[in-house]
Structure formats: structure tokens, C-alpha cells
Amino acid sequence: MLDIFKKQRQRYATVNPVTRDIPDGLWVKCPRCHEIQYSGELAKQLKVCARCGYHFRLSARERLKITIDEGTFIEWDGDMGPVNPFQNPEYGEKLARAQQESGLKEAVVTGEGDIAGHRVAVAVMDTRFMMASMGTVVGEKITRAIERAREKRLPLIIFSASGGARMQEGIFSLMQMTRTCAALSFFSSAGLLYISVLTDPTTGGVSASFAFAGDIILAEPGALIGFAGPRVIEQTIRQKLPEGFQSAEFLRQHGFVDAVVPRPLLKKTLAQILDLHRSD
Amino acid sequence: MVYDFERPIVELEEKIAELQRFAGEKGIDLSKEIENLEKKSRELKEAIFSQLSPWQKVLIARHPGRPNTLDYIKLLCTDFIEFHGDRCFGDDPAIVGGIARFRGRAVTVIGHMKGHDTKENLARNFGMAHPEGYRKALRLMQQAEKFKRPVLAFIDTPGAYPGMGAEERGQAHAISCCITGMLTLRVPVISVILGEGGSGGALALASGDRILMQEYAVFSVISPEAYASILWKDATRCQDAAGIMKITAQELYAYQLIDGIIPEPLGGAHRDKNEAARLVGEAIAHHLEELVGYSVEELLRRRFERFRRIGPEYLPGNDVT
Numbered sequence: 001m002l003d004i005f006k007k008q009r010q011r012y013a014t015v016n017p018v019t020r021d022i023p024d025g026l027w028v029k030c031p032r033c034h035e036i037q038y039s040g041e042l043a044k045q046l047k048v049c050a051r052c053g054y055h056f057r058l059s060a061r062e063r064l065k066i067t068i069d070e071g072t073f074i075e076w077d078g079d080m081g082p083v084n085p086f087q088n089p090e091y092g093e094k095l096a097r098a099q100q101e102s103g104l105k106e107a108v109v110t111g112e113g114d115i116a117g118h119r120v121a122v123a124v125m126d127t128r129f130m131m132a133s134m135g136t137v138v139g140e141k142i143t144r145a146i147e148r149a150r151e152k153r154l155p156l157i158i159f160s161a162s163g164g165a166r167m168q169e170g171i172f173s174l175m176q177m178t179r180t181c182a183a184l185s186f187f188s189s190a191g192l193l194y195i196s197v198l199t200d201p202t203t204g205g206v207s208a209s210f211a212f213a214g215d216i217i218l219a220e221p222g223a224l225i226g227f228a229g230p231r232v233i234e235q236t237i238r239q240k241l242p243e244g245f246q247s248a249e250f251l252r253q254h255g256f257v258d259a260v261v262p263r264p265l266l267k268k269t270l271a272q273i274l275d276l277h278r279s280d
Numbered sequence: 281m282v283y284d285f286e287r288p289i290v291e292l293e294e295k296i297a298e299l300q301r302f303a304g305e306k307g308i309d310l311s312k313e314i315e316n317l318e319k320k321s322r323e324l325k326e327a328i329f330s331q332l333s334p335w336q337k338v339l340i341a342r343h344p345g346r347p348n349t350l351d352y353i354k355l356l357c358t359d360f361i362e363f364h365g366d367r368c369f370g371d372d373p374a375i376v377g378g379i380a381r382f383r384g385r386a387v388t389v390i391g392h393m394k395g396h397d398t399k400e401n402l403a404r405n406f407g408m409a410h411p412e413g414y415r416k417a418l419r420l421m422q423q424a425e426k427f428k429r430p431v432l433a434f435i436d437t438p439g440a441y442p443g444m445g446a447e448e449r450g451q452a453h454a455i456s457c458c459i460t461g462m463l464t465l466r467v468p469v470i471s472v473i474l475g476e477g478g479s480g481g482a483l484a485l486a487s488g489d490r491i492l493m494q495e496y497a498v499f500s501v502i503s504p505e506a507y508a509s510i511l512w513k514d515a516t517r518c519q520d521a522a523g524i525m526k527i528t529a530q531e532l533y534a535y536q537l538i539d540g541i542i543p544e545p546l547g548g549a550h551r552d553k554n555e556a557a558r559l560v561g562e563a564i565a566h567h568l569e570e571l572v573g574y575s576v577e578e579l580l581r582r583r584f585e586r587f588r589r590i591g592p593e594y595l596p597g598n599d600v601t
């Protein structure tokens with residue numbers, strides 16, 4: 001009995017977080033067009049629906065894999081786990097569950113690596129971890145990444161995705177908006193480039209701080225981007241929002257993003273922008 | 281408007297007023313009785329207000345009779361001239377601003393604006409700003425910087441308005457710019473949370489050198505009602521939420537997230553707005569005196585350090601992993 005239990009635990013422990021959310025051999029249904037596709041095929045298409053172009057959400061590791069040149073990524077602060085400032089037991093349980101389910105210690109992965117040979121600092125948020133809400137440690141990791149990018153004089157790319165500030169950490173969470181903006185303004189005054197890539201969904205305290213502070217702001221097609229979430233707006237105005245409201249395309253039309261870039265073109269576009277900012 | 285927990289205070293105050301009237305009409309000396317009741321009233325206020333629960337503080341912070349930003353500007357400053365508009369889209373009545381003189385010094389004042397009744401509140405959108413409000417605030421801050429005026433920012437909002445127009449005009453972008461704009465301003469900035477400091481909409485005006493809170497003000501990442509409704513699917517548990525969220529001035533000061541608590545008159549600012557304003561004025565003057573003594577570089581260095589330190593190492597022994 002004990003032996004079997006041990007075996008199971010071992011098997012769980014060796015599951016690779018990169019492939020865990022869509023294991024090989026499974027079929028996946030597109031939430032937009034309902035087309036059923038083989039997950040292996042979908043992964044080859046960078047998780048973009050072959051039929052309707054829907055961009056599935058990526059985990060941080062998947063994003064890094066398709067963005068950063070193979071073998072060049074060095075993670076920063078990978079061992080930093082979350083804090084529970086008010087020792088809230090409900091929150092403690094939630095964190096433990098999020099860590100188990102995502103295989104991550106916190107909702108953002110930061111580090112440095114190459115994009116088509118250009119060295120960059122990068123931060124990627126992962127919605128599988130409590131909808132990538134920003135708590136103290138998410139703010140800290142992003143702040144540190146910005147500071148390190150400044151020290152190393154590297155361009156900075158942040159792939160944002162978030163439901164907003166993490167309410168269980170109270171004002172500590174809210175203040176991360178100010179902290180990250182402070183680090184960015186210091187970074188910016190050094191004449192360095194920050195490309196903000198908005199992915200599905202970018203809302204709340206993240207959109208209202210570093211996500212909209214980019215020199216260049218790109219967005220993935222169909223991504224939900226805004227300050228308030230659509231449900232909160234619908235409850236406030238007591239009517240349904242029109243189709244496409246707060247989509248990346250809507251934001252571009254209203255003048256808030258520079259370009260909406262389909263995922264298969266994103267790495268190339270980033271490389272092109274980086275090349276145009278080369279300082280040699 | 282009177283909350284249940286305030287009712288004994290109000291009843292006693294009514295009784296005192298009645299006795300005074302009676303004494304005046306009949307020409308009898310009731311001064312001893314009145315004095316006794318006044319003493320009792322003070323003791324009652326002290327007893328009730330020394331034991332307010334976090335939720336009761338939320339209610340005081342939201343009290344419609346609580347002095348609002350324009351009340352304070354008028355009581356604290358002379359020569360106030362209101363300036364309107366973001367020079368881009370429109371004028372947001374939920375945020376007011378302008379220039380004035382505070383204790384001899386020209387200052388720029390900005391702040392969220394709530395009304396005292398439903399009609400005023402509808403006109404002010406309950407102090408919930410649109411992007412043009414934050415852009416007006418930013419414009420006035422940058423004007424202050426040009427003319428080397430300190431900025432006094434008053435915070436009193438349930439949050440930024442979650443509506444269609446607000447999203448179309450870039451609410452998130454406007455708040456982000458306001459935060460960064462205030463952070464990098466080359467003049468002293470003092471933020472005072474007067475009532476409700478709700479979420480990002482409040483934070484937009486709280487990135488300066490000092491964040492002060494009135495004694496019964498609250499500052500939160502989300503309203504206790506929304507916290508209870510999202511986490512427990514039950515908005516009626518807002519009292520429990522207020523308790524565990526750490527949103528009162530006293531709790532936030534203990535965590536060193538704010539720089540000072542401004543005392544309020546006994547029974548709350550709405551019981552004596554002149555005294556409330558005097559206390560706010562004293563606190564602002566004290567901090568302003570210190571800030572104007574710094575060189576611009578020193579001011580900015582200290583401001584950035586203040587926010588830099590609010591990280592996890594601030595909370596030792598908290599790692600859950």
C-alpha cells in the first residue's frame with residue numbers, strides 16, 4: 001500500500017511543468033470556434049487555433065521557449081516564493097495549491113536571454129498561478145528584473161498577463177504598482193528600451209502600472225486588456241458589453257497599443273525592434 | 281445621516297440641546313446638569329470611538345457628512361482658484377484641482393471630489409474618476425513642477441470608475457501615467473487620504489513623498505464588499521473582510537506603509553469640520569516644512585527609497601515555501 005503511494009508521488013514529482021497543462025495525446029477544444037484539435041499539432045502552431053486564429057494562453061515556460069533562443073535563458077530569482085503578510089491561512093492554502101498546480105513558485109518568471117541574438121531582460125507572467133495577480137513578490141521580481149536590466153544596460157521585455165493586484169496581500173500588493181513604476185522611470189531615464197507585450201488578460205493593477213508604461217506597447221490578437229474587468233463594468237452599467245470590447249484590436253483602434261502582433265510573428269517583430277534600437 | 285453605533289452619541293447631544301433651549305426659554309440655570317451631560321457625552325464618544333471595528337471605520341470614512349476635498353481646500357487655504365480640464369477630452373468633476381495659498385506658500389491642490397448628498401454625488405460621480413480626471417491631475421502636477429510649487433493631493437474615492445467611456449479613453453494608461461508622473465515630480469508632494477482610499481484610483485494620487493491618513497480613513501486594494509463577494513461569494517461578509525484586510529490607518533501605520541495618522545475630532549471629522557481641517561493643516565505644515573528643506577535630488581532619492589523598500593524583505597519570516 002505504502003509502496004504504491006510512493007510510486008504515485010514520484011510520478012507526480014517528475015511531471016514537466018512545460019507540458020503539463022496540455023499533455024501529449026490529448027484533444028483540445030478551441031473556446032472560440034469549438035474546433036477540436038490534437039494538442040501536439042496545436043503546440044506546433046504556438047497554440048494558435050488553426051481554424052479561427054484564437055490565441056490560447058501560454059504558461060511562462062512555453063512563452064520563454066518560443067521567444068528566447070534555445071539554451072540562452074538564465075533565470076533570475078527563481079527561488080523566490082510568495083509571502084503571506086497578514087498570515088491569512090486561506091491565502092496560504094491557495095498559494096500552496098497554485099504552486100502545486102503551476103509548478104512555479106510565484107506568478108512571474110524573470111531572467112535574461114537572447115532574442116535572435118539580441119540579449120534582453122525578460123519577465124513573463126503566468127495566469128495559471130492565481131490568475132497572475134500581482135502580490136509583493138511578483139512586484140519584487142519585476143522590480144529586480146528592471147533594476148538588473150538597468151545595471152546590465154539590457155533592453156527589457158515584459159509579457160504581461162494579470163487579473164490585477166493580489167487582494168490577499170492588501171496595500172502591499174497595491175504599492176507594487178508604484179514600486180514597479182518607480183523602477184521603470186529610473187530605467188527609462190538611463191535611455192534604455194522597454195517593450196511591453198500585453199497578453200490575455202492584462203487588467204487591474206498590472207495594466208494601470210508597468211504594463212502601460214512601455215516605450216513600445218504590443219498586444220497579442222484577441223487579448224483582453226483594460227483596467228476594470230468586463231463583469232465589473234457590466235454590473236456597474238447594467239448592460240452587456242459589445243463584442244470585442246477591451247480586445248487588443250479595440251485598444252489599438254482607440255490609440256492605446258502600438259501594434260497587435262499575431263504570435264507567429266511576435267519573435268520576429270521583437271527582434272526587428274531590438275535591431276532598430278541597437279546602439280553600435 | 282447617523283449610523284447605529286453613533287446613535288447614543290446623537291441622542292445625548294439632542295438632549296443637551298433641548299436642555300439648553302429649555303433653560304434659555306424658562307430662564308432657569310441648568311448649567312450644572314448640562315455640564316454633566318456634556319461630560320457624559322465626551323466619555324460616551326471616547327468609549328465608542330476607541331473601540332471602532334475596522335468596518336465601522338469604513339462607514340465613518342464613507343460618511344456623507346464627512347468634509348470633502350473642496351471643504352478642506354477652502355478651510356486650509358486662501359486664494360483658491362479652481363482649474364478645469366485635461367486639455368484633451370474634457371473636465372472630470374470627480375477630481376478637482378487648482379492653485380491656492382497654504383500658510384503663506386503657493387501650492388497646487390488636487391483631489392478626488394465626493395458630494396455631501398445624492399445630487400452632488402451624481403454630479404461628482406461619487407468621486408470615481410475617469411481618465412480625463414487623472415490626466416487633469418497630472419497636468420496640474422506638471423504645472424506645479426514648472427513653477428516650483430509643492431503639491432497637496434487629497435484622496436477620497438471608492439475607486440476609478442469602471443465604465444465603458446473610461447475604458448475607451450484608457451483608464452489603465454491614465455492611472456499608470458499619473459503614478460509615474462507623481463513619482464518623478466521635482467517638487468514636494470504630500471498625499472492625504474481623507475476618507476476612502478479605494479484601489480488603483482486612489483493610488484494614482486498617492487505616489488508622492490508622504491502618505492498621511494486621517495484617523496478614520498481607510499486605504500484598500502479592493503472594497504471589503506468586493507473582497508467578500510470574490511473570495512467568499514458572499515458580499516454580506518464585508519465586516520469580516522474589513523477585519524482581515526488591514527485597511528485602517530492604524531494597521532497601515534503599524535506596517536509602515538503610510539507616514540502618519542492625522543487625528544480627528546472626537547466622534548469623527550464630520551462632527552467638527554473646522555477642527556478636522558485644523559488638524560490636517562498642522563500635519564501638512566509639519567511634513568511640508570521638512571520636505572522643502574531637501575534639494576530636488578535628495579527629495580527624489582528619498583521618495584524612490586520609500587517605495588523601493590516595500591518588498592518581501594520588509595516582511596521577515598513570511599516565506600511559505
Ligand SMILES: [Zn+2]
Nearest residue numbers: 030033049052
Ligand atoms: Zn478556433
